[in-house]
Amino acid sequence: MKKKEIRKNIHVLPCVDWHRRLFDALIPLPDGTSYNAYLVRGNEKTALIDAADPVMAGELMSQLSDVEKIDYIISNHAEQDHSGLIPVVAAKYPQAEVIASVKGRGMLADHLAISENRIRAVQDGETIGLGGRTLKFVYTPWVHWPETMTTYLVEEKILFSCDFFGSHLAASGVFVADEGAVCEAAKRYYAEIMMPFRQIIAGNLEKLKALEIEIIAPSHGPLSRRPAFIMDAYRDWVSGPPRNLAVIPFISMHGSTARMVNFLAGELAGKGVAVQPFDLAVTDIGKLAIALVDAATIVIGTPTVHVGPHPVVSYAAGLANALRPKAKFASVIGSYGWSSKAVETIAGLIPNLKVEILKPVMCKGLPRESDFAALSALAENIAAKHGELKLK
Numbered sequence: 103m104k105k106k107e108i109r110k111n112i113h114v115l116p117c118v119d120w121h122r123r124l125f126d127a128l129i130p131l132p133d134g135t136s137y138n139a140y141l142v143r144g145n146e147k148t149a150l151i152d153a154a155d156p157v158m159a160g161e162l163m164s165q166l167s168d169v170e171k172i173d174y175i176i177s178n179h180a181e182q183d184h185s186g187l188i189p190v191v192a193a194k195y196p197q198a199e200v201i202a203s204v205k206g207r208g209m210l211a212d213h214l215a216i217s218e219n220r221i222r223a224v225q226d227g228e229t230i231g232l233g234g235r236t237l238k239f240v241y242t243p244w245v246h247w248p249e250t251m252t253t254y255l256v257e258e259k260i261l262f263s264c265d266f267f268g269s270h271l272a273a274s275g276v277f278v279a280d281e282g283a284v285c286e287a288a289k290r291y292y293a294e295i296m297m298p299f300r301q302i303i304a305g306n307l308e309k310l311k312a313l314e315i316e317i318i319a320p321s322h323g324p325l326s327r328r329p330a331f332i333m334d335a336y337r338d339w340v341s342g343p344p345r346n347l348a349v350i351p352f353i354s355m356h357g358s359t360a361r362m363v364n365f366l367a368g369e370l371a372g373k374g375v376a377v378q379p380f381d382l383a384v385t386d387i388g389k390l391a392i393a394l395v396d397a398a399t400i401v402i403g404t405p406t407v408h409v410g411p412h413p414v415v416s417y418a419a420g421l422a423n424a425l426r427p428k429a430k431f432a433s434v435i436g437s438y439g440w441s442s443k444a445v446e447t448i449a450g451l452i453p454n455l456k457v458e459i460l461k462p463v464m465c466k467g468l469p470r471e472s473d474f475a476a477l478s479a480l481a482e483n484i485a486a487k488h489g490e491l492k493l494k
């Protein structure tokens with residue numbers, strides 16, 4: 103890709119990773135991703151905001167081939183997908199000063215072996231002038247890591263937000279073309295890396311209200327000319343109440359648990375509760391993460407393997423525990439051959455979830471009439487609990 107001018111003397115340097123399918127060896131990327139660097143020229147100085155992943159060295163450096171001078175290399179976030187190429191850029195521009203938050207300075211030294219002598223730590227709210235243009239650094243911690251900050255270009259009202267408001271979405275266009283598609287990708291990204299810190303994210307959103315923003319320029323995915331659409335979505339994800347939604351991540355080996363899940367899903371739907379079952383044997387775990395942003399209830403479905411839950415279910419429970427969704431209720435359903443401690447084991451895997459545990463339903467072998475009656479009662483209980491909270 104070639105760099106593209108978004109305002110006079112402000113360019114995005116898009117490094118589009120069309121075919122990447124996994125991030126951090128954990129997060130599925132069904133639509134690829136991009137790493138956006140930005141070049142901002144003032145009358146006197148030039149700044150590069152963020153860099154790109156080391157796999158994109160050729161792509162980024164070719165877009166910098168006609169750039170003679172960079173004075174500042176801004177690292178909004180020390181993670182390798184944005185700062186991994188800073189050592190390469192810094193070597194090409196030996197006079198350039200690397201700028202990071204106070205925590206970012208240490209993290210760049212730790213993770214990328216950049217000498218701290220080369221890095222200037224800026225305080226929250228500090229500014230740097232480029233000549234007719236001003237970069238203001240706004241600390242926005244935990245929009246992935248603790249050191250993260252955003253950079254606001256005061257005169258142009260552009261917020262360079264790095265992971266914040268970003269989306270793993272490879273695209274040839276620079277700006278958002280389909281808000282729905284971007285919103286889903288951004289929600290997936292929020293769920294996977296920011297949801298556990300949503301109270302801090304809420305504070306960051308509040309802090310950004312002080313800025314007039316015309317363009318949000320993230321370092322993943324398309325730029326937004328209508329910041330309200332993505333900022334309002336974030337407010338809902340972070341601070342809104344859970345929805346009248348039950349998610350059922352499950353595994354079934356011989357069909358008993360699947361029958362129970364299908365029956366429970368039908369009962370819930372019949373009682374007006376939205377329901378999303380996820381067969382963990384085949385599901386995109388990112389879809390489950392998206393659903394966890396909104397779900398009021400999580401029902402985990404598992405057969406019994408060596409007395410405990412299926413290992414894939416244990417993995418999903420551990421992931422949900424790490425993501426700390428805002429669910430209010432949880433339960434377990436499933437099956438066993440002769441004995442089971444699956445319920446106790448799962449309960450021990452989700453201590454971070456501040457949920458009321460609703461009566462589990464475990465059946466021996468095939469589910470029978472009494473088991474289906476218990477599932478009906480569970481659905482009734484879930485619907486009543488959601489009703490008490492007036493969830494929509």
Ligand code: FEO
Nearest residue numbers: 179181183246265
């Ligand atoms: Fe896109 Fe946390 O890096």
